[in-house]
Amino acid sequence: MTILHIDSSITGDQSASRTITRSIVEQLTDSDVIYRDLVSEPLPHLTLDAFADSSVLDEFLAADTVVIGAPMYNFTLPTQLKAWLDRILVAGKTFRYTENGPEGLAGGKRVIVALARGGFYDAGSPAASLEHLETYLRGVFNFIGIEPEFVAADGLAVGPEQRESSVRQALGETLRLAA
Numbered sequence: 001m002t003i004l005h006i007d008s009s010i011t012g013d014q015s016a017s018r019t020i021t022r023s024i025v026e027q028l029t030d031s032d033v034i035y036r037d038l039v040s041e042p043l044p045h046l047t048l049d050a051f052a053d054s055s056v057l058d059e060f061l062a063a064d065t066v067v068i069g070a071p072m073y074n075f076t077l078p079t080q081l082k083a084w085l086d087r088i089l090v091a092g093k094t095f096r097y098t099e100n101g102p103e104g105l106a107g108g109k110r111v112i113v114a115l116a117r118g119g120f121y122d123a124g125s126p127a128a129s130l131e132h133l134e135t136y137l138r139g140v141f142n143f144i145g146i147e148p149e150f151v152a153a154d155g156l157a158v159g160p161e162q163r164e165s166s167v168r169q170a171l172g173e174t175l176r177l178a179a
């Protein structure tokens, strides 16, 4: 089994999402792990020429499980992670358009996303309409035929106690992922 482990937080050792993805990968033992740090080795913005190089897509397609660290920046995903997704959503490879609408072609893969958000965005909360991270990632992976799993640490900017308890709770949730 091959795990593709992806991080996209700019905060290095202080990063909650990096702490959580590391824990998830540790739970999924007996696997080969390929690590891609989108901050220390960023992918350039998408260009037409970039489609000639399918190495990022091939790495994704070859993985059985993909673990993604996704911090919320300005209500959505880091641009580093968007540049990676721009290489994953490729017509004819991970989706296609049919007479009956779009069809995902990347099913059969497990995708686990570690979300880290400074605030709270639960349905009905004042900021719910600004949540464009989990909703976006769910939509994108659904589009290519995958139902992603999420582990979330929320309220990380509220204060140190909230941060510690949210990260602890998320790390506890990672234990069930290996089951």
Ligand SMILES: Cc1cc2nc3c(=O)[nH]c(=O)nc-3n(C[C@H](O)[C@H](O)[C@H](O)COP(=O)(O)O)c2cc1C
Pocket (backbone or CB within 6 Å): 009, 010, 011, 014, 015, 016, 017, 018, 070, 071, 072, 073, 074, 075, 076, 116, 117, 118, 119, 120, 156, 157
């Ligand atoms: C540049 C930047 C933008 C941010 N924008 C938001 C935001 O729009 N909403 C939010 O809830 N938190 C926001 N935050 C807080 C982060 O989501 C929070 O610090 C989280 O811990 C980031 O994940 P990380 O610890 O893995 O870096 C922002 C943080 C940074 C550094």
